[in-house]
Amino acid sequence: MHIVDGALAVPVLAVGAALTVAGVAIGLKKMDYDHLPQVGVLSAVFFIASYIHLPIGFSSVHLILNGLIGLALGWAAFPALLVALFLQAVFFGFGGFLVLGVNTVNIALPAVMVYYLCGMGISSSSPKVAAIWGAIGGAGSIVITTVLVAFSLMLSGEAFLLAAKITFVAHIPVMIVEGFVTAAAVLLIRKVKPEFLNIKERCDAV
Amino acid sequence: MPQFLEHSGTSWKGQKVKHDLSVIDKLDPRLRVIMVTLFAFVTVLSENFFVLGVGVLVGLLLALLAQLNLKRTLRRVIAMDMFMIFLVILLPFTTPGEALFTVAGVSASKAGLLHALMILLKAHAVVLSLLALVGTLSATTLGHALAHLRVPDKLVHLLLFTVRYLDVIGQEYKRMRRAMQARAFVLRTDMHTWRSIGYLIGMLLVHSVERSERIMDAMKCRGYKGRFYLFDDMALGADDYRFMALFIPLLCILVGLNFL
Numbered sequence: 173m174h175i176v177d178g179a180l181a182v183p184v185l186a187v188g189a190a191l192t193v194a195g196v197a198i199g200l201k202k203m204d205y206d207h208l209p210q211v212g213v214l215s216a217v218f219f220i221a222s223y224i225h226l227p228i229g230f231s232s233v234h235l236i237l238n239g240l241i242g243l244a245l246g247w248a249a250f251p252a253l254l255v256a257l258f259l260q261a262v263f264f265g266f267g268g269f270l271v272l273g274v275n276t277v278n279i280a281l282p283a284v285m286v287y288y289l290c291g292m293g294i295s296s297s298s299p300k301v302a303a304i305w306g307a308i309g310g311a312g313s314i315v316i317t318t319v320l321v322a323f324s325l326m327l328s329g330e331a332f333l334l335a336a337k338i339t340f341v342a343h344i345p346v347m348i349v350e351g352f353v354t355a356a357a358v359l360l361i362r363k364v365k366p367e368f369l370n371i372k373e374r375c376d377a378v
Numbered sequence: 379m380p381q382f383l384e385h386s387g388t389s390w391k392g393q394k395v396k397h398d399l400s401v402i403d404k405l406d407p408r409l410r411v412i413m414v415t416l417f418a419f420v421t422v423l424s425e426n427f428f429v430l431g432v433g434v435l436v437g438l439l440l441a442l443l444a445q446l447n448l449k450r451t452l453r454r455v456i457a458m459d460m461f462m463i464f465l466v467i468l469l470p471f472t473t474p475g476e477a478l479f480t481v482a483g484v485s486a487s488k489a490g491l492l493h494a495l496m497i498l499l500k501a502h503a504v505v506l507s508l509l510a511l512v513g514t515l516s517a518t519t520l521g522h523a524l525a526h527l528r529v530p531d532k533l534v535h536l537l538l539f540t541v542r543y544l545d546v547i548g549q550e551y552k553r554m555r556r557a558m559q560a561r562a563f564v565l566r567t568d569m570h571t572w573r574s575i576g577y578l579i580g581m582l583l584v585h586s587v588e589r590s591e592r593i594m595d596a597m598k599c600r601g602y603k604g605r606f607y608l609f610d611d612m613a614l615g616a617d618d619y620r621f622m623a624l625f626i627p628l629l630c631i632l633v634g635l636n637f638l
Contacts, residue, residue, distance in 0.1 A: 177504040200532045205532070206594065215536065216546075237579070251533055255533070258537070259541070333472065352572035356572065
């Protein structure tokens, strides 16, 4: 999912960086110091999820979990994912340095969208409905992320079209796995610690 | 699935990674962050093969100076290559232009091959310099350096918290996986695996957040008001000026070469 340095055109890099700065600014504004540890935990979970590999036939995929992070954090997903991606780039060489902006938008924007689209759904009183919305959030965030990755490649040159299409097809198994895993995680958190997914606040608001 | 495939060989070891002290470690952390940023701009924005070639050499030289662990660095560079392998292989075949050679009836263009080569050079130059100059800092020092460079306070705090939790959550994850293994859980491609992993992640989050709340309470009890104190006062020394005297002219020459 990470794009490396040097592949994208300069305007794409600039737009990505600008959007990330805006997103992080909103995220930081909405996040008070009391929330900081929780955001840090989710940022670390994103990092750790990238080395949980699940088998798919003869191959394996690793989890991304940006849907779950979005459901828990909302706009604060931007700073959380920026920090995780920065640490990955600096200490593991995943992705690149100047593409950090584009990579952050590609992963954090779907997280924020899922927060608004599926947030109501997962606080439904029926566990079944909540699980389905969790699955939609988990799979949907990967769909949007892949589309954004494909877009950033395509905008950088016609020649990337095939690579962009392959990226999308290659991630279909990830979408399925991610949907099931997120649904199960949502079900469990609903039962054990509903306030973590802001479920109580949402119910009060209704 | 064999055990060694479960982790992609890059699990977080935090501050415990062994690393030999080198010339690079004598430099001011702030300087290292700034220099790597400038270097990344110069290489990524360049379209000149000579400049990029020199860029990769500079990256290699920095890696040598930093005495990076060869095996670990190689593993990371290969991990990065895996991210772009499709992109680079496909590029010659999807770029229109003068045909260079054909594979299975599809012709590869020279323009595409050059473009692919350019991406390879840029990515490697940046990643090598990044691992050498910034990757050798301890994560905490990096956080403090960013704070000194006027990165927003909250973002730096978040970075420091994340680094702390990476250790905690990583260990918690391994502990829970061991417990599952003890109950004969094997990863497969089925619903049972996905549900169990989903529950594992849910539980991991709940445990970690409860722990983070306890830490927060303990910190508040000691008067935490959203401020960290940066103990290491960083100052530029003679080594830093020497490094700058070498590196900045080099960057200027690289920029200049683009316009020749």
